[in-house]
Amino acid sequence: AQKVTQAQTEISVVEKEDVTLDCVYETRDTTYYLFWYKQPPSGELVFLIRRNSFDEQNEISGRYSWNFQKSTSSFNFTITASQVVDSAVYFCALLYRGYQKVTFGTGTKLQVIP
Amino acid sequence: ETGVTQTPRHLVMGMTNKKSLKCEQHLGHNAMYWYKQSAKKPLELMFVYNFKEQTENNSVPSRFSPECPNSSHLFLHLHTLQPEDSALYLCASSQPGTGGEETQYFGPGTRLLVL
Numbered sequence: 001a002q003k004v005t006q007a008q009t010e011i012s013v014v015e016k017e018d019v020t021l022d023c024v025y026e027t028r029d030t031t032y033y034l035f036w037y038k039q040p041p042s043g044e045l046v047f048l049i050r051r052n053s054f055d056e057q058n059e060i061s062g063r064y065s066w067n068f069q070k071s072t073s074s075f076n077f078t079i080t081a082s083q084v085v086d087s088a089v090y091f092c093a094l095l096y097r098g099y100q101k102v103t104f105g106t107g108t109k110l111q112v113i114p
Numbered sequence: 115e116t117g118v119t120q121t122p123r124h125l126v127m128g129m130t131n132k133k134s135l136k137c138e139q140h141l142g143h144n145a146m147y148w149y150k151q152s153a154k155k156p157l158e159l160m161f162v163y164n165f166k167e168q169t170e171n172n173s174v175p176s177r178f179s180p181e182c183p184n185s186s187h188l189f190l191h192l193h194t195l196q197p198e199d200s201a202l203y204l205c206a207s208s209q210p211g212t213g214g215e216e217t218q219y220f221g222p223g224t225r226l227l228v229l
Contacts, residue, residue, distance in 0.1 A: 033216070033217075035217065037220070042222060043202055043204075043222055043223040043225065044220055044221065044222040044223060045204060045206075045220035046220075047217055047218075047219055047220075050217050091157070095216060100145060100147070100162050100164075100169075100170070100208070100210060100216065101159055101162075101170070102159070102218060104156050104157045105156070106155075106156050107156075
């Protein structure tokens, strides 16, 4: 069975601080994809990144970076120098290759205080 | 229009009303999805359509009736809903079977309140 755990329910940081959102997943499949989505108050889920299970290379995109570690089944997301616009709920998700049923975590609500 | 659009953005209905939610994707995808997002609960997949055919119904009550007339449009017809059906309904689309391009792209959602 697939499972995605986001243990941090809510995080508050002061603007310009760095913050890491944790994601731990469980899967018995060897080929899978991991995702992060951002959900601002408006409601839309915005796709941020996809990682496939064969690629453990970390990725950086501007102030965002992702650390994928298969050994610990984790796919953590770091925001550097956080900004108020980063305030949102962030979801980690898992998908088996060839399937369409995405398993989402329960989300981490990030509040960036000016 | 680009991406995935949904109308209406907000909807208030009584338990005896009939209404429909509409989703349209402009990404050329062939799979479309309905999700329900309730407070304090994970996103729940409701229905999956591939090339206009329903391929998954995740034990959704019959008061929710999906319709997919073509690969770009998806509807969710609502009738005799219950207050516990109040939620954010999200539509998504993806391009299946492309060996890794199954990323689902979401619309802005319809916030539904059932009185």
